[in-house]
Amino acid sequence: MARIELRNVFKHYGRTEVLRDISLDIEDGEFVVLVGPSGCGKSTLLRMIAGLEPITGGEFLIDGERMNEVTPRNRDIAMVFQSYALYPHMDVARNMGFSMEIRRDAAEKRRVRVTEAAKTLGLGALLDRLPKALSGGQRQRVAMGRAIIRDPRAFLFDEPLSNLDAALRVEMRLEIARLHQRLAATMVYVTHDQVEALTLADRIVVLEGGDIQQVGTPLDLYERPANRFVARFIGSPTMNILEATPTETGVELKNGARIDLPQVPDRSTARQLGIRPEHIDLAGPESGQISGVADVVEHLGSDTNIYVDVPGLGPLMVRAHGNVPLRPRDAVSLRFQTGNAHVFAADGTALRSAPV
Amino acid sequence: MAGIRKPSPLRTAGKYAALAAYVGFALFPLYWLLKIAVTPDQLIYSEGTRLWPSAATLANFTTVVFQTDFLAYFRNSVAVSLTTAAATTLIAAGAGYAFSRFHFRGKSLIIAVMLVTQMFPLLMIIAPIYKIVAAAGLLNSLTSLIIVYTAFNIPFATFLMQSFFDSIPKDLEEAAMMDGCTRFQALRKVILPLTLPGLGATLGFVFTAAWSELLFALMLINSNDTMTFPVGLLTFVSKFSVDWGQMMAAGVLALVPSCLFFIFIQRYLVQGLTSGAVKG
Incomplete structure (x- = not known):
């Protein structure tokens, strides 16, 4: 098992800077998810850990040992590719046992390990099939089996579920979570899907434009986003961001509504207020802070999404628990859960809440 | 309905x-x-x-086989074509792999130059080639033909091989390297088996090109011992008459090795070998 450290790592392609000054410690047995929009450098970072992409600057260590110049084969890391990358001319058993074949392990030992791994992944009956005769989910399992069989120091996953349909994705996500529990191995997982990130990760690393935006547990990122980018990237539906100016006790919105924010002591640089749809309550006409008109109402059964048009403020997304009997063009009164509101400065940095 | x-x-x-x-x-x-x-x-x-x-x-056939030098021409052609095909494919495979997988200084220049060589009609360079071969003392030798054919076929064969390598996902090699292969092992165990159709096609293409080449063979070979079959065919044309029957019989026989060669490589030409490698 392994502890992975990145120290001030840079990556350039010619003059293009892809990753800037990345420092990250991944503990032994930790499940870390790299998440961000496409082009943020998350896959490049993973490939640098794998050794498939040279590191331009900085240091990369496994268990304290410098790995920058070590070839992929000597890093003892397994990787599951987005495309699965199964060897098309080998059957499932040989695909899974290929690393042992290269290591010249005895055929008998190889057979035992392959059979064992195939059983846990439900591939027992498919061992003599070629990859082209497998479904997407089965190919995904073979790719995982190929990684497991080696008993590597760490596992890397590069968007492993993005080629699967929605139902299968949920199922495989669960299997990856189980795999991590069973093996307790260090895992680094790249995705652009925040649900995968939130459900699988011990810690999430949010990347954007080649920089780390924030590192934290899923709840950290949800409750205390470091900046506007993270605030909007994590959480679904997306957080509402409203223009605001600081006042004595809180902030004032564009339509003149005043929101008290006692939990943010230093509000002088506040320019925006962020509030998640689930942190806006429907209120009675007298107790509301803001009133508007329902534009679109989506009934999801467990929740109701309401797009509210607020005069002087613009659209606002509200998520109410349960089934709310609202119809388009109904008047709505809203009340913010101010304790869950976020305040951002002009550059997007979150103004820290005082500990409650 | x-x-x-x-x-x-x-x-x-x-x-x-x-x-x-x-x-x-x-x-x-x-x-x-x-x-x-x-x-x-x-x-x-x-x-x-x-x-x-x-x-x-069948008299024409028996005459051609037993009373002319045709079998010798044949042997010469087979030797030249096979050697050319093998040498060209080997070199083109190496070059194509490099062009497909690596970035290096001067890559686009080399590709451009290779493309330029394809633009000139062969007639234009036949004189300089003759001079070079003569100076090297290789006139009337099969070696000269092999060298010239190989040189002329390499650019196209390289482009062909490069496109075959391009069609094999890079992920497969990377997966093999993660699985503990060196680059060469990955090439040998994973990429090469998947390139067999490409190698087959390139072999076939170069073989046929060399087999039917007349111009250089005519220029560089004069002695009867080292004639290839297209030149040999011309010996059926004498000053006063053309022996059509024997010439055509020889032509039919000349088709046989080409056909055999394609029967042999056709199973490698079957497409779809890479299907199932990536995606679902």
Whole structure:
């Protein structure tokens, strides 16, 4: 098992800077998810850990040992590719046992390990099939089996579920979570899907434009986003961001509504207020802070999404628990859960809440 | 609507008629070759335009095989074509792999230069080539042909091989390297088996090109011992007459190795070997 450290790592392609000054410690047995929009450098970072992409600057260590110049084969890391990358001319058993074949392990030992791994992944009956005769989910399992069989120091996953349909994705996500529990191995997982990130990760690393935006547990990122980018990237539906100016006790919105924010002591640089749809309550006409008109109402059964048009403020997304009997063009009164509101400065940095 | 409408029989007939016409058009010269080869000498002119002669004979074949130097020409052609095909494919595979997988200084320049070599008509450079070969003392040798053919076929064969390597996902190699392979092992165990169709196609292409090449063979070879078969065919043309029957019989025989070669490589030409590698 392994502890992975990145120290001030840079990556350039010619003059293009892809990753800037990345420092990250991944503990032994930790499940870390790299998440961000496409082009943020998350896959490049993973490939640098794998050794498939040279590191331009900085240091990369496994268990304290410098790995920058070590070839992929000597890093003892397994990787599951987005495309699965199964060897098309080998059957499932040989695909899974290929690393042992290269290591010249005895055929008998190889057979035992392959059979064992195939059983846990439900591939027992498919061992003599070629990859082209497998479904997407089965190919995904073979790719995982190929990684497991080696008993590597760490596992890397590069968007492993993005080629699967929605139902299968949920199922495989669960299997990856189980795999991590069973093996307790260090895992680094790249995705652009925040649900995968939130459900699988011990810690999430949010990347954007080649920089780390924030590192934290899923709840950290949800409750205390470091900046506007993270605030909007994590959480679904997306957080509402409203223009605001600081006042004595809180902030004032564009339509003149005043929101008290006692939990943010230093509000002088506040320019925006962020509030998640689930942190806006429907209120009675007298107790509301803001009133508007329902534009679109989506009934999801467990929740109701309401797009509210607020005069002087613009659209606002509200998520109410349960089934709310609202119809388009109904008047709505809203009340913010101010304790869950976020305040951002002009550059997007979150103004820290005082500990409650 | 009751199910899918059947195409009208007229349409089907028309389709097959068109296909038959196409195949007939393409194969007719081959048919004519065979027809003249089996036509007895005395009937060649009297029944010149008949689709099948009133009498058929294998005399032309026996004459060609036993009374001319044709077997020697044959051996020479086989040697030259096989060696050229093997050498070209080997070099082109290496170059194609490098062009497909690596970035290096001057890569686009080399590719551009290789493309330029394909733009000149061979006639233009036949004189300098002759001078070079003569200076190297290689006139009248099969080696000179192998070298010249290999040189001329490498650019196209390289582009061909590069496109085959391009069609193999990079992920496969990377997966192999993660699995503990060196780059060379990954090439040998994963990439090479998947490139067999490409190697087969390139071999076939170069073999046929070398097999039927006349211009350089004519220029560089004068002695009867080292003639290849296309040059040898010309020996059936004498000052006063052309021995059509024997020439065509020799032509038919010359088709045999080409056919055998393609039968041998055709199973590697089957596409779809890489399907199932990536995605679902």
